[in-house]
Amino acid sequence: MNIGEVAALSEVNSKMIRRYEELGIIPKAGRSLAGYRQYTDKDVHVLRFVKRARELGFPMKDIKQLVSLWRNKSRSSSQVKNIALKHQHELEKKLHEVQKMLKTIGQLVENCHGDERPDCPILDELNCHK
Amino acid sequence: MNIGEVAALSEVNSKMIRRYEELGIIPKAGRSLAGYRQYTDKDVHVLRFVKRARELGFPMKDIKQLVSLWRNKSRSSSQVKNIALKHQHELEKKLHEVQKMLKTIGQLVENCHGDERPDCPILDELNCHK
DNA sequence: TATTGACCTTCCCCTAATGGAAAGGTTTAA
DNA sequence: TTAAACCTTTCCATTAGGGGAAGGTCAATA
Numbered sequence: 001m002n003i004g005e006v007a008a009l010s011e012v013n014s015k016m017i018r019r020y021e022e023l024g025i026i027p028k029a030g031r032s033l034a035g036y037r038q039y040t041d042k043d044v045h046v047l048r049f050v051k052r053a054r055e056l057g058f059p060m061k062d063i064k065q066l067v068s069l070w071r072n073k074s075r076s077s078s079q080v081k082n083i084a085l086k087h088q089h090e091l092e093k094k095l096h097e098v099q100k101m102l103k104t105i106g107q108l109v110e111n112c113h114g115d116e117r118p119d120c121p122i123l124d125e126l127n128c129h130k
Numbered sequence: 131m132n133i134g135e136v137a138a139l140s141e142v143n144s145k146m147i148r149r150y151e152e153l154g155i156i157p158k159a160g161r162s163l164a165g166y167r168q169y170t171d172k173d174v175h176v177l178r179f180v181k182r183a184r185e186l187g188f189p190m191k192d193i194k195q196l197v198s199l200w201r202n203k204s205r206s207s208s209q210v211k212n213i214a215l216k217h218q219h220e221l222e223k224k225l226h227e228v229q230k231m232l233k234t235i236g237q238l239v240e241n242c243h244g245d246e247r248p249d250c251p252i253l254d255e256l257n258c259h260k
Numbered sequence: 261t262a263t264t265g266a267c268c269t270t271c272c273c274c275t276a277a278t279g280g281a282a283a284g285g286t287t288t289a290a
Numbered sequence: 291t292t293a294a295a296c297c298t299t300t301c302c303a304t305t306a307g308g309g310g311a312a313g314g315t316c317a318a319t320a
Contacts, residue, residue, distance in 0.1 A: 004296065014297085015279065034286055036297055052256045057231045060276070070253050080252045081244035088235045091228055098225045101187045105218045114211035122210045123200050126182045134267065144268085145308065164315055166268055190306070261320100268315070274308080286297065 003029075006039040010047035017047065025050060025064050058087055133159075136169040140177035147177065155180060155194050188217055 007014045018037075020026045026046055029037035049070060053063045062083050069075040069083075104125075111121040137144045148167075150156045156176050159167035179200060183193045192213050199205040199213075234255075241251040 002297070013279090016277085018298095019278080032286095032297095034297075036286080049256050054277090055231075056234055056256075057228070066253070066256065070257065073248060075248050075250075076246045077242055077248060077250035077252075078244040078246070080250045081239060081242045084235060084239050084242070084252050088232065088239055091232045091235065095225070095228045095232060098187070098221055098228065101185075102218065102221045102225060104186055105214060105221065109211060109214050109218055112207055112211045112214070114208040116206045116208070118203055118205050118207060120205075120207035120210045122207075122214050123196070126179050126186075126196065127200065132268070143308090146306085148269095149307075162268095162315095164268080166315080184306085264317100264319085266316085266318105269313080270311105272309105272311085274310105276305095278304085280301105280303080282299100282301080284298080287295085288293100289295105290291100290293090 001039040001043075003037050003039065006044055006047065009044045010051065012047045012051050020047075020050060023060060023064065025060065025067060056087075057091060058083075062087060131169040131173075133167050133169065136174055136177065139174045140181065142177045142181050150177075150180060153190060153194065155190065155197060186217075187221060188213075192217060 001009075003014045003017055007017060010017075012020075017026070021028055021037075026043065029039055029043070032038055046067065049067060050063055053066055058066065065083055066080065069080050108122045108125055131139075133144045133147055137147060140147075142150075147156070151158055151167075156173065159169055159173070162168055176197065179197060180193055183196055188196065195213055196210065199210050238252045238255055
């Protein structure tokens with residue numbers, strides 16, 4: 001298969017496939033005589049794995065490790081779990097940050113009449129709080 | 131004031147002050163004979179405004195507009211409110227994304243025994259879901 | 261007075277993940 | 291044979307910063 005076909009099957013676009021290869025997340029593809037990358041179904045499988053991990057928000061560094069553990073049949077599940085736990089904590093941190101911002105923004109938006117007049121609690125808050 | 135002092139007072143570091151100037155978020159500072167940027171208390175004020183807006187997660191493009199509205203005494207509060215509402219929606223979108231990820235990750239982490247054995251529901255989920 | 265340390269300047273590179281676009285080679289079908 | 295649809299690499303942009311180099315300036319001290 002050429003890169004376009006594997007991209008369609010894996011739903012990872014060609015650009016990203018090349019990028020993942022560069023990052024060492026997927027093995028370097030073999031080449032045709034003309035220099036075209038050649039793939040098999042197995043590569044589609046790996047790319048779907050990567051895609052799914054991205055959808056769960058794992059950073060590429062984690063994904064690299066996850067792919068490696070996935071391939072390594074003598075892994076321990078604790079290795080995988082540690083990566084997932086760390087990511088979970090990152091996500092929770094992010095969640096709290098966003099929630100905190102939303103709480104403030106919500107209050108500001110609520111109090112701003114949003115009309116022709118220039119006075120605005122949003123600007124007031126940004127202005128002199130500290 | 132030199133840039134170091136205004137950085138300390140505004141809690142925005144020198145690097146970022148130069149960057150904000152470059153982005154047109156703050157006006158170009160005057161220069162001393164030696165080429166040092168010169169600031170006043172007013173600049174500290176603006177930088178604090180920018181910092182506060184960043185803490186609320188506003189992107190720099192929005193902040194540029196907010197600073198401009200802040201300075202413009204004939205603004206309408208609806209202009210400000212529109213920016214805040216748009217940002218609120220972005221944050222809500224982000225929040226839902228993170229929550230969705232966390233829900234899945236939480237389930238996976240819960241079901242993974244995390245011991246010496248290689249079998250792992252986390253890898254299983256990433257593997258064959260689609 | 262000379263030097264040293266703390267400032268300041270610009271410039272370039274790095275982060276993470278993705279995408280656009282350019283410039284050029286290949287394959288396939290009309 | 292030529293045109294479309296592929297493929298290749300390389301460079302650039304995005305976001306909001308941060309690191310560090312190379313070099314100029316200022317103030318205090320030996």
